[in-house]
Amino acid sequence: MASQNNPTYAQWTLPASGGIDALQFDSAATLGRLLDDEVNVEIRAASVNYRELVIVKGGLPGTNESSSQQGVVPGSDGAGIVSAVGSNVTNFKPGDRVVTHIFPHVPDDYKPVMADVSAGLGKEMDGTLRQYGRFHHTTLVHAPENLTFEEAATLTCSGLTAWNALFGLRGREVGQGDWVLVQGTGGVSVAALQFAVAAGATVVATTSSEAKADRLRRLGATHVVNYKTTPEWGASARGLTPDNRGFDVVVDVGGDMTLGQSVQAIRTDGIVVAAGLIGGSAEPVPMMAALFNHCTVRGIIAGTRAQFDDMVKFVEAKNVKPALDDVVFGIRDVKDAYRRLDKQAHFSKIVIRLHA
Numbered sequence: 354m355a356s357q358n359n360p361t362y363a364q365w366t367l368p369a370s371g372g373i374d375a376l377q378f379d380s381a382a383t384l385g386r387l388l389d390d391e392v393n394v395e396i397r398a399a400s401v402n403y404r405e406l407v408i409v410k411g412g413l414p415g416t417n418e419s420s421s422q423q424g425v426v427p428g429s430d431g432a433g434i435v436s437a438v439g440s441n442v443t444n445f446k447p448g449d450r451v452v453t454h455i456f457p458h459v460p461d462d463y464k465p466v467m468a469d470v471s472a473g474l475g476k477e478m479d480g481t482l483r484q485y486g487r488f489h490h491t492t493l494v495h496a497p498e499n500l501t502f503e504e505a506a507t508l509t510c511s512g513l514t515a516w517n518a519l520f521g522l523r524g525r526e527v528g529q530g531d532w533v534l535v536q537g538t539g540g541v542s543v544a545a546l547q548f549a550v551a552a553g554a555t556v557v558a559t560t561s562s563e564a565k566a567d568r569l570r571r572l573g574a575t576h577v578v579n580y581k582t583t584p585e586w587g588a589s590a591r592g593l594t595p596d597n598r599g600f601d602v603v604v605d606v607g608g609d610m611t612l613g614q615s616v617q618a619i620r621t622d623g624i625v626v627a628a629g630l631i632g633g634s635a636e637p638v639p640m641m642a643a644l645f646n647h648c649t650v651r652g653i654i655a656g657t658r659a660q661f662d663d664m665v666k667f668v669e670a671k672n673v674k675p676a677l678d679d680v681v682f683g684i685r686d687v688k689d690a691y692r693r694l695d696k697q698a699h700f701s702k703i704v705i706r707l708h709a
């Protein structure tokens with residue numbers, strides 16, 4: 354910041370159109386007056402998700418397209434240090450290490466839907482690609498004590514979604530003896546791999562890249578299947594499970610492109626978690642596929658704040674260290690970070706350090 358009286362800092366904002374190239378850099382942003390329910394945070398690190406790409410390219414499915422996102426600070430994920438709290442804030446104090454939660458003004462156990470993804474941080478509310486931020490206290494949780502700011506900044510969107518996928522359905526939490534299938538090496542899938550391994554499950558992963566396969570194995574995947582060279586990867590992965598019984602949980606991030614194979618891989622009474630749609634467009638898989646394969650298909654949107662707190666406790670108890678991509682970007686390099694994400698060149702999470 355320039356001075357206490359006239360604090361300025363750097364941030365990015367979303368353009369009206371033009372995609373990644375049109376993202377705007379502002380080196381003289383100011384915080385404004387702290388309101389009673391707000392918390393000032395020095396944001397140390399942010400991470401980007403597929404969501405950020407969709408937003409900068411012009412919208413999210415199932416959301417209010419008439420609402421403008423121009424001028425909003427993008428990014429839902431961030432971690433930093435509380436510098437001041439408003440008079441109504443009791444759960445945070447200066448010096449606390451915090452992580453952002455996407456969804457403001459909702460109870461701890463509120464299960465978000467797609468419209469909330471639009472209304473949240475980085476789309477209709479200022480997000481995390483800035484050095485300092487004023488946040489409503491409901492958009493923050495305490496950070497795990499065992500993580501760096503860079504690691505903690507991976508938890509907001511993809512981390513919480515992975516957590517919910519594995520542990521969000523009461524009575525069906527993943528544990529020892531379970532087999533879990535994760536797809537590709539993006540943020541959701543690698544977090545799901547790490548959480549499932551930490552819970553004692555056996556994990557099979559898919560990828561299109563032999564180089565990334567090595568890293569999946571090092572993180573604990575017992576087998577890796579190449580979904581490009583093995584088009585019937587669902588059946589192939591199923592063949593790795595005991596007696597060909599299938600997976601207890603498949604975390605599906607590819608949508609119509611992958612759900613057909615996911616139901617081939619699932620066991621009787623298993624759960625296919627419909628978490629994403631990164632695979633591209635394909636003929637939709639009929640809902641009756643659940644009947645034919647005797648399974649549950651469970652759609653999820655990120656998770657609740659209560660689940661976030663549970664995830665933080667788990668990360669601390671099991672000392673899970675979220676995997677980061679090889680390249681960490683600086684605040685001026687945000688467009689390059691988006692381009693790397695867009696090319697799917699990354700492994701797990703692309704992180705941006707917001708201060709030198």
Ligand SMILES: NC(=O)c1ccc[n+]([C@@H]2O[C@H](COP(=O)([O-])OP(=O)(O)OC[C@H]3O[C@@H](n4cnc5c(N)ncnc54)[C@H](OP(=O)(O)O)[C@@H]3O)[C@@H](O)[C@H]2O)c1
Pocket residue numbers: 401402403404510511514536537538539540541542559560561562565580606607610611627628629630631632633653654655656694697698699701
């Ligand atoms: N439900 C929710 O609340 C929620 C939350 C977060 C994300 N999502 C969704 O989940 C999806 C993943 O998000 P993310 O942030 O983890 O993305 P990401 O980090 O950008 O993931 C990129 C990776 O996805 C993999 N991939 C692409 N097409 C694939 C396919 N056909 N089969 C298997 N893997 C494929 C690739 O892995 P390889 O390079 O290894 O092949 C690629 O590197 C997106 O659709 C996103 O919108 C949903």
